[in-house]
Amino acid sequence: MRALVTGTSGFIAGHLARRLVAEGHEVVGVDVAEPRRPVEGWRDVRLDLRDDAGVEHLVNEVRPEVVFHLAAQASVSISMREPRLDIETNVIASLTLARAAAEVGARRFVFTSSGGAMFGDPPTVPAGDDTPVEPRSFYGASKGAAEKYLKIVEYETGMTVASVRPANVYGPYQDPHGEAGVVAIFSQRMLRGEPVTIFGTGSDTRDYVYVGDVVDAQVRAALAPSGEMCVVGTGVETSTRRIFDELARLTGYEVAPVMAPPRAGDIPRIALDASRAAAVWGWRPQVSLEDGLALTVEAFRTA
Numbered sequence: 001m002r003a004l005v006t007g008t009s010g011f012i013a014g015h016l017a018r019r020l021v022a023e024g025h026e027v028v029g030v031d032v033a034e035p036r037r038p039v040e041g042w043r044d045v046r047l048d049l050r051d052d053a054g055v056e057h058l059v060n061e062v063r064p065e066v067v068f069h070l071a072a073q074a075s076v077s078i079s080m081r082e083p084r085l086d087i088e089t090n091v092i093a094s095l096t097l098a099r100a101a102a103e104v105g106a107r108r109f110v111f112t113s114s115g116g117a118m119f120g121d122p123p124t125v126p127a128g129d130d131t132p133v134e135p136r137s138f139y140g141a142s143k144g145a146a147e148k149y150l151k152i153v154e155y156e157t158g159m160t161v162a163s164v165r166p167a168n169v170y171g172p173y174q175d176p177h178g179e180a181g182v183v184a185i186f187s188q189r190m191l192r193g194e195p196v197t198i199f200g201t202g203s204d205t206r207d208y209v210y211v212g213d214v215v216d217a218q219v220r221a222a223l224a225p226s227g228e229m230c231v232v233g234t235g236v237e238t239s240t241r242r243i244f245d246e247l248a249r250l251t252g253y254e255v256a257p258v259m260a261p262p263r264a265g266d267i268p269r270i271a272l273d274a275s276r277a278a279a280v281w282g283w284r285p286q287v288s289l290e291d292g293l294a295l296t297v298e299a300f301r302t303a
């Protein structure tokens with residue numbers, strides 16, 4: 001396939017672009033930021049996707065068959081401080097990109113939403129795809145809104161839209177300096193012997209899904225006969241404290257965490273029931289938390 005992948009200087013799209021290139025697909029990657037890792041085998045374009053004319057020009061030139069849209073303002077905390085930036089990046093730029101792609105005859109638009117943030121504090125955990133969209137953060141609201149806008153593009157144009165709704169993604173090369181990505185932040189700080197902060201009591205739970213498994217869901221979403229919207233997670237709740245303890249063991253870190261008040265927009269617990277992804281994409285997580293954390297620490301150790 002000829003694929004346009006957005007957000008390739010970031011964590012998940014960087015892994016996805018590598019997998020697509022390895023499988024022989026033609027890939028154009030786009031991101032506003034410089035890549036943190038070397039670009040291997042794809043054309044790398046610098047563009048702010050909030051630039052409508054720039055997006056239309058790029059899409060006209062590339063004429064992608066499939067668009068994997070991962071570029072986003074991806075932090076809950078930043079969304080609470082700067083909701084306008086969040087809307088412009090996650091909703092408006094997604095809409096412009098999708099309409100431009102449909103205009104040049106793209107077959108499939110694979111959006112990356114958020115299973116965790118979109119459902120807020122769900123009545124049932126693990127939460128499946130029938131969970132009401134009741135976000136508690138502007139970030140979650142922007143992802144839910146983008147899904148609605150993209151479905152309208154599908155009705156309007158016939159380009160099918162899929163949405164991968166991941167839980168908390170972790171793995172090698174996640175930015176350890178961001179405001180999200182607890183595994184990356186803890187791993188690097190522990191390996192450097194620096195203090196590690198836990199916001200809240202440490203009993204908050206998340207569903208940690210390995211980046212390779214999320215990339216696999218993206219590829220399946222692109223190849224499936226129709227556009228589907230599915231949560232992608234393990235169904236298992238893991239507390240922040242357990243992540244701290246596992247990583248401390250793997251890195252030999254012996255310092256107690258610094259405890260700080262919870263952050264705005266954070267939810268107390270989440271895990272996702274991916275039975276719909278299993279039914280329509282044949283997707284199941286392959287990498288256990290123990291193996292995934294070990295792979296992540298190893299990558300940070302050798303970086």
Ligand SMILES: NC(=O)c1ccc[n+]([C@@H]2O[C@H](COP(=O)([O-])OP(=O)(O)OC[C@H]3O[C@@H](n4cnc5c(N)ncnc54)[C@H](O)[C@@H]3O)[C@@H](O)[C@H]2O)c1
Nearest residue numbers: 007009010011012031032033048049070071072074168169
């Ligand atoms: N990491 C997770 O746990 C997680 C969970 C659920 C959903 N997601 C979603 O997956 C996608 C990828 O997340 P990630 O963890 O790789 O994040 P990331 O921050 O590592 O990557 C996002 C990339 O988007 C780029 N970007 C941001 N604004 C842009 C703009 N205006 N124009 C062009 N590029 C822009 C950034 O420069 C960055 O390289 C996002 O859509 C995110 O919301 C991530």
